[in-house]
Amino acid sequence: MLNIIKIFFITSFNFLVLSELQSKPVGKGLSCFSEEDSVNNNYESFRGLYFESDNSIRVVSFKSKNKSLKIISKLTPYKISEKSVKFKIKFIWYGDISFEEFTLRRKDLELSHEIDNENRVLKCKILDDEFMPEMIELKNLFQLKFDDGLKSNKI
Numbered sequence: 001m002l003n004i005i006k007i008f009f010i011t012s013f014n015f016l017v018l019s020e021l022q023s024k025p026v027g028k029g030l031s032c033f034s035e036e037d038s039v040n041n042n043y044e045s046f047r048g049l050y051f052e053s054d055n056s057i058r059v060v061s062f063k064s065k066n067k068s069l070k071i072i073s074k075l076t077p078y079k080i081s082e083k084s085v086k087f088k089i090k091f092i093w094y095g096d097i098s099f100e101e102f103t104l105r106r107k108d109l110e111l112s113h114e115i116d117n118e119n120r121v122l123k124c125k126i127l128d129d130e131f132m133p134e135m136i137e138l139k140n141l142f143q144l145k146f147d148d149g150l151k152s153n154k155i
Contacts, residue, residue, distance in 0.1 A: 005062070025051040030104075032046065044138075047060065062142055067147075069142055110123060111123075
């Protein structure tokens with residue numbers, strides 16, 4: 001009987017230790033850029049990710065309307081495994097519909113992003129501050145670059 005209790009205790013302990021090795025993403029936000037676009041401040045390839053619960057993730061992107069950038073946010077379910085997080089979204093923006101598929105590698109935070117049969121690879125970093133204020137700050141930085149681009153196109 002004592003051996004059975006020891007085996008149960010050791011098995012339970014191992015299960016607890018192994019389950020704690022894989023961190024939960026809930027409450028974490030990510031800022032994701034393609035490596036070349038982070039230098040050029042290309043808002044079109046940027047994605048912000050925020051794990052709101054054990055099964056839903058918020059995906060943020062920026063879209064242009066009337067010479068102004070807007071924050072577009074979509075909540076969608078995700079599937080998590082030991083190596084990756086996968087999710088899909090459907091964005092509708094003034095009649096344009098885009099289907100996006102994502103795979104986030106948990107080890108190095110590399111995000112594979114497929115949009116309309118085009119593949120992009122984004123590098124993500126964990127955000128230290130609150131998610132939406134960070135997204136607003138990034139949008140404002142992108143807006144400055146966007147405005148500079150509009151000024152350079154004038155006659």
